[in-house]
Amino acid sequence: MRRPFSALVPLLLLAPGCPGDSGQGVRIERIDQRSLVRVITADDAKVLDPHVTSDGGNVKVINQVYETLVQLDPQDSGRLLPELAESWTVGEDGKSISFRIRTGVRFHDGASLDAAACKLSLDRARGADFELPTAPYRSMFADIESVEADGQRLVVRLAQPVAGVTLRNLSMFAASIVSPRLLEESRRQGGADAASAYVTAHAAGTGAYRVDAFDPAAKVVRLVANEESWRGAPQIKTLVFQQVLDKRVRHEYLRKAEGTIVVDDVPRESWDELRSSPRLALKTWWSLNVCYLGVSGVHPKTREPEVRRAIQLAIDRQAILPHYKGTARPTYSLVAQPMPEYDPELRCGDWDDNLAVRRKRARALLEAAQAIGREVTIYYPNQPRPYLPEPTEIADAVRHSLKEVGLEAKIQGVDKNVLFPGIATGEYELVLIGWTTDNAHPDNFYGPLCDGEDGVPSEGNVSRVFDPEVHAKIVAARQLVDDAQRVAAYREIERLLQDRVRGYVPLVNTQVALAHSKRIQGIEVNDMGQYRFHAARLVD
């Protein structure tokens, strides 16, 4: 009898690890579940090199592994707290910051923390040392002229007196302090890609957790407690990050709530159900974000100031709110509503609280500009964002507002990889978009979204207008250290932008949420939604 596949048998016997093979086995044991937390996220981590990424999925893991010189106070994002720097002083001219670096701190790979280690990382983050494949946050450190290290003393010298903004930038994950041993080793990997991949593969910071397993292709991210953390050993011993892309499946995880879990990007439709859950707690807060309609000041369809003013007057914010299911509020400034620079009294020019009156004025302005019946398109990102949970529905509500005053508005969803370059080249007349601040400083709204340099608008500036007066005021406001003066300066900038440039219409400020098992207490969450587990504990 012919046995055609018998030829395969020897191959199978040669396969490694076959039964009867005396090769060594790998011992696999069930992980202790008593002190383990699973973190369910909508985005996955692919890179653990803090100086080359801007992706939220990466940042969630990076925040557990790495630390910065200073951190934002989770209770009050207006305040800074010491982290790897025990203390700091700002020079009298505002052009230098002197840090005293914490002693006795060790990186996960055993290297010691000192000022030289901090200098190496900061020089890498700002592009003064090392070649990086890309550095999305490098511009945030452009004011740093030099970094000097002496024992535990670190001095950051600035080109401008902008110590306040710089300190906030240094609190961001992009200024994480990475083990100097790891960075020096990465130099020997041959090329920027390989060096960065090496930093990811051997991540070593000073954070409360170190990497136990990181395999982005297999979607495995497991962190274990850093028992030698300078804060003391964390009580939760293992963190496992799991990406669940589909929000319906994420909802299933929430519904079933197996084990001890933390879920971010909680679908808004689950919030009410979660509030009455016996096993899960829902933490919600007003995020430091804004959803706005960007209006081009140079595009032929919205070039006339009257048309842009009409658009500002026409929008009915109340019609947008139902799409947020009670988790948003109308907002009237670009800066996030929870920040002190937000002006609750701001109502520019011919504003009227009565929508019908406003729309009448809007229509008159459009008539004067001979723009009644003009076709305009509202472009928007087709993937949901925290400030834009239902992009198409919200864009449609805005479209309806514009139609009410005589503009023939259409909507067009666009992939973010198309949208951002399109904004940078001024392709769009209207863009429905939003922003969440990186550092809780108003400059992080007005700088990237309304300003520019050398007469050229920044890439995120939808209006594509560079206004020299606004620019001068933004530059001056960055240098202010007195709280009252700073608040007044930014409120004036907001008024000027809305009255003169008319490059955006602020729409809403939204809440965001984190759901977690009630057994987990003490998760530290800041206003931008960044969370850490070093102080978290499990209770019965």
Added chain:
Amino acid sequence: MRHFLRRLVASAVMLLGVVLATFLLHHALPGDPAAAVLGKHYTAADAHALRERLGLNDPLPVQFARYVGDLLRGDLGTSHVSNHPVEEDLARVLPATLELSVCALALATVFGVGLGVVTALRPRSLLDLAGLTGSLAGVSMPIFWLGLLALQAFGKGGLLVEASGGAFGGLPLGRRFNPAEFPLDQLSGAPGCTGLLLYDTLFVARSPAAFRHVLEHLLLPAIVLATVPTAVVARITRAALGEVLLQDYIRTARAKGLSELRVVLRHALRNAAIPIVTSLGTLFGYLLGGAVLTETVFQWPGMGTYVVSAIRDLDVRPLQACVLLVAVSFLGINLFVDLSYAWLDPRVRRGSTS
């Protein structure tokens, strides 16, 4: 032999076409790959620098020459998102897709052929009608919908779990294994490990508990992925076998007093096997390349999930590598199917050796 050589040359020409198509693919996609990396901090200068580093600013012929040169050296490139070599990523994700596809194909073969035989033996019966309806439903149902339905019904905390009062604990909600339960990632790269977790847990780690854990994770996605192929195989088997069963030699075999089982398995099914084997070959290619939806619903870390992620990030090299790999698999499988004809049908063998 001539038939084989002709097929080989045709495959090589097709491969060249595929290489060109995969290269042109990313140029047809809208958007700037740099935007995926830079996100909201996109600046024209950074984007230009990144594109320069990736060689995307070069003329198309130069880029194509570089791409082909890399391929000839066995270099599939580097992901611009993770800065990781693509071949290393593929070595991680391919076993996951292979394991899922092979299991789905095994299920489809057993149940599809079984269903096809049963319905062919009882044409126009109630059983045949039920089989036909089932096959039609299997082919028509969208996989993502079926996947979500399966999760709702059989997943942990699902409807059937609640209905059974806890007697049935439910199956995992997704993934290949739970890294919070078993550190099976430690098997990756360990001596003797293949990346196929069923094999590795049983024969290398020798852990029945871990094997069961992997099997539980595999079951639901494999069943969902097997639905369409099962229906296709069942319908092809029914049609082919139905035709063969009407042949004179089958009547002769029955007249000789052979048992019905022997007649069907030994004489009829073997002669009906060519279209079935052809379909299995094509279906395996479909499973390799078409597991995207199943993998997404079940968060299966295989090639489908990898491709979705690459498309989202406009990550050119991983995307090109995956498309190329699937295309090469299809070509290889088709070649294999062609050759298997010779074994199944002596007429082909004689024709090819003459």
